[in-house]
Each structure stands twice: as C-alpha cells, then as structure tokens.
Amino acid sequence: MLQRLSVALHRCRASSLGLVRWVSSGSVNISEQLNFWAGERRSSTQKSNVENVYEPATGRVLCQLHECGPEDVNEAVNNAKSAFNCWSKMSGLERARILIEAAHIIENRREEIAQMEVVNNGKSITEARLDVDSARLCIEYYAGLASTLSGQHVQLPGGSFAYTRREPLGVCAGIGAWNYPFQIAAWKSAPALACGNAMIFKPSPVTPVTAVLLAEIYAQAGAPQGLFNIVQGGQETGRLLCQHSDIAKVSFTGSVPTGKKIMEMASQGVKPVTLELGGKSPLLIFNDCGLENAVRGALMANFLSQGQVCSNGTRVFVHKDILPEFVEEVVKRTKLIEIGDPLLETTRMGALVNRPHLNKVLSYVNQAKKEGANVLCGGEVFVPSDPKLKDGYYMTPCVLGICTDEMTCVKEEIFGPVMSVLSFETEEEVLHRANDTNLGLAAGVFTRDVRRAHRIVEHLKAGSCFINNYNITPVEVPFGGFKMSGIGRENGQVTIEYYSQLKTVFVEMGDVDSLF
Numbered sequence: 001m002l003q004r005l006s007v008a009l010h011r012c013r014a015s016s017l018g019l020v021r022w023v024s025s026g027s028v029n030i031s032e033q034l035n036f037w038a039g040e041r042r043s044s045t046q047k048s049n050v051e052n053v054y055e056p057a058t059g060r061v062l063c064q065l066h067e068c069g070p071e072d073v074n075e076a077v078n079n080a081k082s083a084f085n086c087w088s089k090m091s092g093l094e095r096a097r098i099l100i101e102a103a104h105i106i107e108n109r110r111e112e113i114a115q116m117e118v119v120n121n122g123k124s125i126t127e128a129r130l131d132v133d134s135a136r137l138c139i140e141y142y143a144g145l146a147s148t149l150s151g152q153h154v155q156l157p158g159g160s161f162a163y164t165r166r167e168p169l170g171v172c173a174g175i176g177a178w179n180y181p182f183q184i185a186a187w188k189s190a191p192a193l194a195c196g197n198a199m200i201f202k203p204s205p206v207t208p209v210t211a212v213l214l215a216e217i218y219a220q221a222g223a224p225q226g227l228f229n230i231v232q233g234g235q236e237t238g239r240l241l242c243q244h245s246d247i248a249k250v251s252f253t254g255s256v257p258t259g260k261k262i263m264e265m266a267s268q269g270v271k272p273v274t275l276e277l278g279g280k281s282p283l284l285i286f287n288d289c290g291l292e293n294a295v296r297g298a299l300m301a302n303f304l305s306q307g308q309v310c311s312n313g314t315r316v317f318v319h320k321d322i323l324p325e326f327v328e329e330v331v332k333r334t335k336l337i338e339i340g341d342p343l344l345e346t347t348r349m350g351a352l353v354n355r356p357h358l359n360k361v362l363s364y365v366n367q368a369k370k371e372g373a374n375v376l377c378g379g380e381v382f383v384p385s386d387p388k389l390k391d392g393y394y395m396t397p398c399v400l401g402i403c404t405d406e407m408t409c410v411k412e413e414i415f416g417p418v419m420s421v422l423s424f425e426t427e428e429e430v431l432h433r434a435n436d437t438n439l440g441l442a443a444g445v446f447t448r449d450v451r452r453a454h455r456i457v458e459h460l461k462a463g464s465c466f467i468n469n470y471n472i473t474p475v476e477v478p479f480g481g482f483k484m485s486g487i488g489r490e491n492g493q494v495t496i497e498y499y500s501q502l503k504t505v506f507v508e509m510g511d512v513d514s515l516f
C-alpha cells in the first residue's frame with residue numbers, strides 16, 4: 001500500500017473524492033518490498049544483483065531493486081498454479097465481480113497511483129492520470145466480457161454433435177516496458193484474468209514501483225491468493241519466466257531485439273506469445289487537411305510521455321504546398337510546451353526515464369544534424385529553474401526539418417521527443433515511403449477527403465491507423481503491430497483469443513462405425 005511507503009507528504013488538498021494526498025518531486029523514498037506473491041509483498045531470496053531505481057524528475061535514487069532468482073520465480077509460479085485451480089473453475093460472472101471491484105479501487109486511488117507513476121517514470125501528472133484511467137477501463141471492459149466467453153455447438157449426422165469449450169491457458173507471464181508501467185500491467189492482466197488464467201508479471205527494472213499496487217488491488221478486490229503476482233528483475237528474471245515449464249504463455253511489451261529473444265525462448269516450449277514491440281510510424285498530412293487539427297495531431301503523435309511511446313508518428317510527411325505553414329505552427333507550439341516538474345498541474349512535458357536514455361536521444365539529434373537535418377527547435381538538455389530538479393533528465397522537444405528518408409532519425413526508433421518532418425508531392429509516392437520500413441505499429445492520415453482517407457488507410461501497412469487523429473487507444477479497440485512491430489493484439493474482443501484456447505468435444509449419439 002502507498003500508505004506503507006515512506007512518503008514525505010508535502011501538502012494535502014480537499015477534492016471532490018475526499019482528501020487527496022500530494023507528494024512532491026524529491027520527497028519520496030521507497031523502502032517496501034516490490035515483489036508480490038502468496039497474497040503479500042515479498043523480498044527476493046537473491047541478495048546479489050541489486051540495481052538503483054531513479055526518480056527521473058530529480059535524478060535521486062528512489063529505491064533499490066533486488067532481482068528475483070529461480071527460487072523466487074518458482075515460488076511465485078507455484079502460487080499462481082494454486083490460484084489458477086480455483087479461479088479457472090469460477091464462472092465468468094464471479095470473476096467479473098472481482099475485476100469490477102478492482103476497477104472501483106483503482107478509481108478511488110487514481111491520484112495516489114498516478115503520483116507514484118510520475119515519481120518513477122517522469123511523465124506529467126496529467127498524462128499519468130489518463131494512464132490510470134486506461135488501466136481501470138481495461139479491467140472494466142474485460143470484466144464485461146468475462147461472462148460472455150462461450151463455445152459453439154455443431155450438429156453432425158445421425159444426431160451426433162460437437163461442441164467447443166473456450167478454456168484458459170494456465171499461468172501466463174507478462175513482461176513490461178518502462179513507458180506505461182501501470183497501464184501495461186493492466187492491459188495484460190485484465191484479459192488474462194477475465195479468461196480464467198493466473199499471471200506472473202515482471203515490470204521493467206527501470207519502473208518497478210506501480211505494478212505491485214495493482215497486485216495489491218486485485219488481492220483486496222477478492223482475487224484468490226497468487227492470482228496476480230509480481231516478480232522484479234531484468235533480463236535474467238525474464239528468461240526464467242519464459243523458460244519455466246509451468247508458464248503457458250508469454251505476453252511481452254518492449255523492444256524488437258528483446259521480442260525476438262522472447263519468441264525464441266517461448267518456441268522451445270511451443271508457447272504462444274503476444275509481442276507488442278517498437279515502431280517508426282508515419283503520419284501523412286495532405287494539403288486538404290484542417291491545418292489546426294493536423295498540427296494538434298502531429299504534437300500528440302510525437303510528444304506524449306516525452307516522446308517515449310511505441311505508436312508515435314515520428315515520420316511526419318507533409319504535402320509540399322502546406323509545408324511552410326505547417327512547420328511554422330508546429331515549431332511555435334512545440335516551443336510553448338511547458339517542461340518541468342512532472343508533478344505540477346501546468347507541466348506538459350516531464351523528464352525522460354533515465355540518464356542513459358536521455359543521452360541516447362540527444363545523440364540521435366546530433367547525428368541528425370551531422371546528416372543534414374535542420375534543428376527547427378529543441379533537442380537540448382533542459383535544466384529547470386527549481387534547484388531540486390537540476391539533476392533530472394529533461395530535454396527540450398525537438399522538431400527536425402529538411403529530413404530525408406535515408407537519415408538515421410527517419411529510419412530508427414528514437415523513443416524521445418524528436419519529430420522528423422519530411423516533404424511529399426503525391427499520394428503514391430508518400431504511401432511507398434511510409435511503408436518503406438520493417439516496422440508497422442501505427443500510421444495516421446490527415447485529410448478532409450473521405451475517399452482519400454480510406455484509400456490511404458487500405459494501403460498503409462500498420463496495425464493501428466488513425467484518420468484525422470493520432471495516439472488514441474480506447475480499450476474496446478484492438479491494438480498491435482504488423483511486420484516487426486509485433487504479434488497478436490491487446491485490448492478489444494479479439495484479445496480473448498490470445499488468452500484462451502478451444503477444446504473440441506465430439507459426442508456420438510449412435511454406435512461406433514468401425515472399419516475393423
């Protein structure tokens with residue numbers, strides 16, 4: 001519980017929900033255990049492999065992470081197996097009741113969860129609240145689907161028939177990235193639990209703090225002990241999960257290179273995988289667009305979460321006729337983005353997740369300059385005036401002009417607040433260039449011509465396409481990638497298929513017609 005974190009409370013304020021506690025950047029220290037199995041927080045048995053966890057806003061050490069080893073993973077998996085035995089036998093409606101209760105608890109604790117997400121991840125409090133809402137909505141959505149899971153009846157000759165049963169897979173592993181720590185844990189656990197599975201979730205070692213809150217919430221909502229467990233650690237703990245003989249499925253969110261390794265490990269046990277990987281998505285802006293909306297769309301496509309979003313439309317192709325107006329407006333608005341303390345209501349861009357990542361993003365900007373791109377704004381370290389934030393990982397959001405298709409900034413996922421603007425002339429040309437990548441997570445088009453919009457979308461090779469908007473992910477709608485951006489989908493009804501399996505039952509109503 002957050003109350004058990006040694007949090008120095010800075011101030012309190014009354015809200016419509018009651019008293020909301022406020023933490024301030026630089027005031028939080030976490031000494032509680034961050035693993036969770038058998039219904040409570042647990043320490044890892046392994047005393048080596050300790051890593052510092054940082055607060056991006058200040059650069060302070062927030063806590064230390066003790067990586068879980070084989071003993072811990074086995075214990076968590078055994079707990080999950082026992083929980084699975086009882087949870088999988090419950091009706092969908094019984095499971096739904098517990099999921100709905102979990103959603104209520106999240107709603108009541110929205111502010112606390114969001115604040116801890118900010119403290120560990122560095123994104124603005126405004127965005128963190130929306131992430132918590134998305135997590136809650138996802139749990140509510142799958143609670144609604146839990147009681148609808150059903151099979152099929154197939155009539156066969158002579159009165160015989162067959163039916164199918166939709167059954168859970170068993171204990172599933174979830175492995176998360178650091179950019180949406182709480183939301184990713186919910187997007188994986190909600191469909192998994194709704195289908196009757198148990199789950200072991202491993203957060204990124206960079207952002208281990210909030211997933212354990214979700215584990216506590218499920219337990220408080222009435223989930224059986226061991227249903228949703230947290231093991232902390234990095235690649236070695238992840239490997240232990242993927243290779244564990246009692247893990248039935250791996251759902252992974254992260255980079256393409258790690259995704260390939262996960263798939264390879266899962267293949268040894270012929271386990272299904274869901275892979276939500278990286279992107280380098282195109283955003284196509286035609287000269288018949290509503291310019292104001294296109295500019296807003298381009299900002300949403302590039303600067304949410306300090307640009308650390310898998311689906312970001314970082315290759316912004318603008319029709320040559322409107323390029324000057326578009327660039328002028330985008331640069332003007334980008335310069336106005338309020339950077340600073342992510343816990344302040346006025347902040348729109350917080351800190352990047354850690355120092356090495358900030359350096360990596362800055363080096364992409366330098367490389368872009370060397371390759372001939374024009375830095376139209378930003379791309380520099382930002383030091384907020386508040387002295388406690390001076391060691392935080394801030395940079396100014398960057399717009400790169402005169403980009404060409406072969407530049408590194410246009411080819412590689414930067415995962416930071418860097419927009420590359422490119423010019424185009426024809427529909428055919430821009431489609432070819434947009435699809436000229438081995439990634440295919442998302443894509444967007446801004447145009448007022450409805451026929452053009454659908455024609456373009458039909459030809460875009462991407463899992464999520466946006467017409468006249470960008471980066472919205474309602475939980476009712478499937479999300480996932482084409483090509484190397486992934487396998488499988490999260491959210492939407494279809495995800496039920498990724499967390500369940502069909503059993504076919506033949507029923508003979510006559511005699512066995514033997515050939516022997």
Ligand SMILES: NC(=O)c1ccc[n+]([C@@H]2O[C@H](COP(=O)([O-])OP(=O)(O)OC[C@H]3O[C@@H](n4cnc5c(N)ncnc54)[C@H](O)[C@@H]3O)[C@@H](O)[C@H]2O)c1
Binds near residue numbers: 277
């Ligand atoms: N498509 C999506 O939905 C989506 C969402 C968020 C992030 N991402 C992608 O994630 C990347 C950024 O996240 P990241 O840096 O945390 O990714 P990452 O691949 O470095 O790590 C992701 C997770 O995998 C674990 N891991 C690393 N090596 C492993 C191994 N060998 N075996 C098992 N587990 C291992 C990490 O500890 C972490 O929990 C970006 O490429 C981004 O596009 C994709």
Ligand SMILES: C[N+](C)(C)CCCC=O
Binds near residue numbers: 180309310473
């Ligand atoms: C909610 N967003 C902003 C679309 C993010 C989806 C998850 C990808 O990183």
